Amino acid sequence: MSQDVELTSGAYEQGSKGLKGGALGLLSSVVIGVSSTAPGYSIAATLGFVVAAVAFQAPAVMVLAFIPMLFIAFAYRELNRAAPDCGTTFTWGTKAFGPWVGWLGGWGLAVSAIIVMSNVAEIAGIDLLDFLGFESAAESFAVRVAFGVAFIAVMT
Numbered sequence: 128m129s130q131d132v133e134l135t136s137g138a139y140e141q142g143s144k145g146l147k148g149g150a151l152g153l154l155s156s157v158v159i160g161v162s163s164t165a166p167g168y169s170i171a172a173t174l175g176f177v178v179a180a181v182a183f184q185a186p187a188v189m190v191l192a193f194i195p196m197l198f199i200a201f202a203y204r205e206l207n208r209a210a211p212d213c214g215t216t217f218t219w220g221t222k223a224f225g226p227w228v229g230w231l232g233g234w235g236l237a238v239s240a241i242i243v244m245s246n247v248a249e250i251a252g253i254d255l256l257d258f259l260g261f262e263s264a265a266e267s268f269a270v271r272v273a274f275g276v277a278f279i280a281v282m283t
Contacts, residue, residue, distance in 0.1 A: 151207045156200040171254045172247070241279065248275030 151159070170189070178185045216236045221229030252274030256265035264270045 148211065149208075150211070151204065153200065153204055156203045156207070157197070159200070159203060172250050244279045245275070248278040251275075251278050 174185075177188055181188055215233070217229045217233035219229075220232040249271050252271045253265045255274065256262070256270070
């Protein structure tokens with residue numbers, strides 16, 4: 128039995144696997160888009176440099192940088208209507224090359240996200256401590272490691 132049955136209109140009828148139809152709305156798609164591109168960590172690492180370079184134009188730069196992510200979220204919403212699970216490495220890898228490649232791609236993506244988290248967790252910990260007003264704690268290696276481990280655990 129096939130997972131997706133193509134209808135005459137080009138849309139897909141949901142099979143026994145995959146997301147429930149309409150499961151991802153605009154807000155969910157925005158969250159997925161934002162988490163997929165890691166802009167939070169990019170902003171944490173570069174906001175100071177952006178402000179130093181363009182000063183009061185920094186908000187405009189951030190809005191301009193957000194526009195492509197917004198369009199990506201709209202695109203995922205529309206693709207989800209046509210084909211649930213669209214855009215996932217596992218789904219497309221499986222359809223194109225078989226279940227072994229899909230499985231390998233899906234796990235590879237998950238492992239790479241965990242590795243990236245270990246590299247940006249220290250930046251997130253330092254910026255969170257600075258934001259909360261604990262600048263002296265942000266200078267402590269042990270505290271930065273503890274916050275980094277906590278961020279990795281939450282993401283994992």
